[in-house]
Amino acid sequence: xxxxxxxxxxxxxxxxxxxxxxxxxxxxxxxxxxxxxxxxxxxxxxxxxxxxxxxxxxxxxxxxxxxxxxxxxxxxxxxxxxxxxxxxxxxxxxxxxxxxxxxxxxxxxxxxxxxxxxxxxxxxxxxxxxxxxxxxxxxxxxxxxxxxxxxxxxxxxxxxxxxxxxxxxxxxxxxxxxxxxxxxxxxxxxxxxxxxxxxxxxxxxxxxxxxxxxxxxxxxxxxxxxxxxxxxxxxxxxxxxxxxxxxxxxxxxxxxxxxxxxxxx
Numbered sequence: 001x002x003x004x005x006x007x008x009x010x011x012x013x014x015x016x017x018x019x020x021x022x023x024x025x026x027x028x029x030x031x032x033x034x035x036x037x038x039x040x041x042x043x044x045x046x047x048x049x050x051x052x053x054x055x056x057x058x059x060x061x062x063x064x065x066x067x068x069x070x071x072x073x074x075x076x077x078x079x080x081x082x083x084x085x086x087x088x089x090x091x092x093x094x095x096x097x098x099x100x101x102x103x104x105x106x107x108x109x110x111x112x113x114x115x116x117x118x119x120x121x122x123x124x125x126x127x128x129x130x131x132x133x134x135x136x137x138x139x140x141x142x143x144x145x146x147x148x149x150x151x152x153x154x155x156x157x158x159x160x161x162x163x164x165x166x167x168x169x170x171x172x173x174x175x176x177x178x179x180x181x182x183x184x185x186x187x188x189x190x191x192x193x194x195x196x197x198x199x200x201x202x203x204x205x206x207x208x209x210x211x212x213x214x215x216x217x218x219x220x221x222x223x224x225x226x227x228x229x230x231x232x233x234x235x236x237x238x239x240x241x242x243x244x245x246x247x248x249x250x251x252x253x254x255x256x257x258x259x260x261x262x263x264x265x
Contacts, residue, residue, distance in 0.1 A: 007129045008056040010252065011049065012120045014113045014134035015062035015105055017149055018045055019096050020089065021135075027088030035095045042099035045149070050255050053131045053147050053154070059252045061116045062100050064107030065093070071112075071228055078228060081178045104253045111232060114138045116249045118231035123250070141166035141231060164194055170225045181225050182218050 022041050031037055050058060071078045085093075097107070108116060117132055121142050124130060132139050135150040143162040147154045157165070171190040173181025185193070 007127070009054055009131060010124060010128035011053050011055040011058040011060075011131045011133050011147075012117045012124075013046070013049065013058055013060040013105075014117055014132075014136060014139065015060050015100050016113050017135040018042065019062065019093065021045070021150065022096055023088045023092040024086075026092060032091065038092055038095050039099040039102065042096055043103060046103055048152075049133055049147065049149055052152060053133065055131065055255050057128070057252050057254055059120060059250050060100065060103065060105035061113045061249055062097065062105055062107055063113055064109050065097060066109050067107075068110060069112060070110045075224065075228060077178050079177050082176070104251050106249050106251050108249055111249075115232040118142055118233050120250055122233045137165075138169070138229070138231065141169075141229075166230065167194055169229045170222065173225055174229065177228065179225050179228050180221060182222050184218070 022038065022045060026038050026041060046058075046060070049055075069078065100107070114134070114136060117134065117139060118141075121130055121132065121144065125144070129145070131145045131147050131154075132142050133147045133149060135148050139146065140157055141162050143157050143159045145154065145156055168187070168190055169179075169181075171182050171185045171193060172187055173179045
């Protein structure tokens with residue numbers, strides 16, 4: 001390939017992962033009042049990500065303090081079983097969100113950061129070499145290059161693996177987000193369901209192979225889980241009333257070559 005034709009590398013960064021890491025580390029190190037130290041930690045962390053992924057550009061997103069998750073409009077119990085925010089988040093969240101704004105990240109008020117990264121993937125996959133940056137397993141339904149800032153390791157998700165990851169979570173549910181999945185289906189049975197499909201149709205496969213073992217409400221639970229688990233994309237997001245917000249969630253920033261203290265002006 002001619003070097004002129006090479007695509008630039010764009011990091012799509014889920015900053016919600018960094019929020020918890022930075023807040024916990026600062027708290028654990030005894031920092032209870034030094035805001036500038038916390039902000040510097042955020043910027044150094046992002047700089048490390050950009051260096052490790054060899055990014056030319058980045059677009060970062062986080063959930064704003066006023067975030068009101070759209071999935072709760074349809075399913076009020078979504079994420080209801082989560083415990084209250086820990087003390088280190090209560091102390092440092094506002095400061096860290098200020099740092100996110102300083103690095104030109106964009107806050108979302110209705111959709112989740114995961115949705116934004118998936119929309120970004122569909123929008124920019126032809127234009128850039130994309131790297132999905134997150135420590136959230138939900139992002140593994142997006143194919144391509146990934147980077148986990150918790151482990152500082154990159155990995156690749158094939159298209160088949162992405163589809164498998166999505167439907168494994170649909171069938172088995174997600175206790176973290178209070179998603180039940182299909183009644184009577186655990187990981188072992190779900191793996192059997194996903195081992196073969198009928199004309200590539202997972203719903204049809206599930207029905208044919210396990211209809212006698214499912215309870216009467218299996219299909220409604222399946223549809224509910226699929227709605228809650230599946231990330232929004234360029235095709236379906238515009239049907240919702242918050243589509244205008246979604247179109248404004250990408251601020252692509254060039255990566256400069258200066259040191260971290262000068263990287264985010």
